[in-house]
Amino acid sequence: MSKTVTVRGLTIGEEIPKICVPLVGESIAELKEEAVFLKNIDLDVVEWRVDFFDQVENIEQVKKALVEIRTILPKTPLIFTFRSHKEGGNKEISTSFYFELNKTIVEMGMIDIIDVELFNDENEVKGLIEVAHAKNVYVIISNHDFHKTPGKEEIISRLRKAQELGGDLPKIAVMPTNTADVLTLLDATNTMNEQYADRPFITMSMAGKGVISRLSGELFGSALTFGAAKKASAPGQVAVNELRNVLNLLHASL
DSSP, rough: OOSSETTTTTETTSOEEEEEEEEOOSHHHHHHHHHHHHHTTTOOOEEEEEGGOOOTTTTHHHHHHHHHHHHHHHTOOOOOOOOGGTOOOOOOOOHHHHHHHHHHHHHHHHOEEEEEEEESSSSHHHHHHHHHHTTEEEEEEEEESOOOOOHHHHHHHHHEEEEEETOEEOOOOOOOOHHHHHHEEEHHHHHHHIISSHHHHHEEEOOGHHHHHOOOOOHTTTTTEEEEEESOSSOOOOHHHHHHHHHHHHHOOO
């Protein structure tokens, strides 16, 4: 299988990691304002973190908001993400509603990628992947640990599991408690890239200590990095213009 994923002409998984910026407005008005702001930012992908949306439990309002976002950003690759509270998200919803929400949005045909959390019922995850692929929507299968950095083999195991389930972009984000944890994440990324990955994947070490992992994806193997424009959605996100400059500098040196 190819190690790249192409969305709206953007190829993820080759050369410089692509930059994703979160959309975190709490209301439709805020989302529209934020989307207009992002039109003029040097980004590659936008991730709508719908767990910040104050009407997320009303699917009709979510659909309405998505139409507004897509109208303002008609050509930008768009990830739809509800991040659960247990994985660092802004609020909690039931598992059944989580899958209903994702399936409904996929079927609208207006998003390019959905984020599905790894630690859910395996059959539910596979079912959602099938629905997404039927609509030509790619799937990130993600895992976030905001408390610690698992061991190297565990990080690799989770990425491989996401790959085996059929995720197009396996993803893991971990919290370092010391600099050795950052090295563990980078080592796991490098080993995954060299030995196991048959598709692009995403890794990061969060917070200040982990910033180097958001910059060095091209060297170690992570295909996408997350930057901040107006408001960060996770600790350690770097401003987009600074992120682009460093990524270009590192690319020129390789």
